[in-house]
Amino acid sequence: MAGIYIHIPFCRKACNYCNFHFSTNHQLIDQVIKAIIHEIELQKTYLSEPIETLYFGGGTPSLLNRAHLAKIMDAVKLHFNLMPHAEITLEANPDDINNEQLNYWVELGINRLSIGIQSFREEDLQWMGRAHNADQALACIGLAQSAGIQNISIDLIYGGPSLSNKDWIQNLEIAIKTGVPHLSCYALTVEPKTALAHKINKQELPNVDAAHQAAHFAILQEMTAAAGFEQYEISNFSLPGKRSIHNANYWSGQFYLGIGPAAHSFNGLSRQWNISNNALYIQSLAQGIVPFEKEELTLVQQTNEYIMTALRTIEGIDANRLDAIAGKATFDVILKDAAHYMNDGLLVYNHPHLCLSSAGKFMADGIAAHLFREEEAN
Numbered sequence: 001m002a003g004i005y006i007h008i009p010f011c012r013k014a015c016n017y018c019n020f021h022f023s024t025n026h027q028l029i030d031q032v033i034k035a036i037i038h039e040i041e042l043q044k045t046y047l048s049e050p051i052e053t054l055y056f057g058g059g060t061p062s063l064l065n066r067a068h069l070a071k072i073m074d075a076v077k078l079h080f081n082l083m084p085h086a087e088i089t090l091e092a093n094p095d096d097i098n099n100e101q102l103n104y105w106v107e108l109g110i111n112r113l114s115i116g117i118q119s120f121r122e123e124d125l126q127w128m129g130r131a132h133n134a135d136q137a138l139a140c141i142g143l144a145q146s147a148g149i150q151n152i153s154i155d156l157i158y159g160g161p162s163l164s165n166k167d168w169i170q171n172l173e174i175a176i177k178t179g180v181p182h183l184s185c186y187a188l189t190v191e192p193k194t195a196l197a198h199k200i201n202k203q204e205l206p207n208v209d210a211a212h213q214a215a216h217f218a219i220l221q222e223m224t225a226a227a228g229f230e231q232y233e234i235s236n237f238s239l240p241g242k243r244s245i246h247n248a249n250y251w252s253g254q255f256y257l258g259i260g261p262a263a264h265s266f267n268g269l270s271r272q273w274n275i276s277n278n279a280l281y282i283q284s285l286a287q288g289i290v291p292f293e294k295e296e297l298t299l300v301q302q303t304n305e306y307i308m309t310a311l312r313t314i315e316g317i318d319a320n321r322l323d324a325i326a327g328k329a330t331f332d333v334i335l336k337d338a339a340h341y342m343n344d345g346l347l348v349y350n351h352p353h354l355c356l357s358s359a360g361k362f363m364a365d366g367i368a369a370h371l372f373r374e375e376e377a378n
């Protein structure tokens, strides 16, 4: 099984913390969609497996009109073997969600929404620079559910400057009460060159605080577990049977094709990424060339990629899988490196799985880095 990701590089407004690839100038939308459709055709041999998931991300795919989305869907169906019950996700912002849009999304076959709520509190939405308000954040979920879309994920951000522990608890209580079966919750990160970084440098906003974020993470784990959610990946929580198939496949090393400016693709042996420039992307596709850079992955890179992604999941590193990628007995070497984390209660080994403990999950990236293999010197 494989997945296709389509990157829609346009947003209504630039959020203060965001460093994704997008433009708030919409003049090129029609041309980018045309180029995306051309790229779908040119990349039709990249994946030979049936397509189990299709994911519209961005940017803000919910600002596309019906004709844009319909043309992309038609092109995917024409050039790939999209499975009959494929998971088809659309990332949507609350200010784009209304009955008319919902109806045509359902008609086009979109069966899962990932809604960028971020917070139910006006004060947070203000400093984030979001295009929606607190009323829209809550109302859009009910609208989507009434339109028949039950498979809904909502994004929330914690550890930000205006969010106390009590506020975070309230945000989670509201989220859980909506009945959505999936939550994606991210610690606020301050990316260089964003408006947020600028405001922090000018001391208009306080910097993020690791202890504050750790407290929010502990609250998140406790409240979601009590509500029956499984933390199947560091930042992702689902009710039984409601994991994101697209993202779960990505974390388990399945192949995927990324279409659109800045989109990434992976086929096990190499990864490639399209140019992050809308005008150049259009120009190149007009000449029949997909503009990407490519990196062939060494065995050590493939191994580290597996360690990094697997450790973030509830299943952890599988000894058999690791040995299949990196050669027999690699897992034994990893176990030696993992010993002190096991002694500290941050990693748990239950053969054949090496997993992060609840406390270890807050330090996933640092622990993974210590388990990485190194290229042998020539």
Ligand code: SF4
Pocket: 010, 011, 012, 013, 014, 015, 018, 019, 020, 022, 058, 059, 060, 093, 116
């Ligand atoms: S809507 Fe999403 S992609 Fe667009 S600027 Fe905001 S966070 Fe970034």
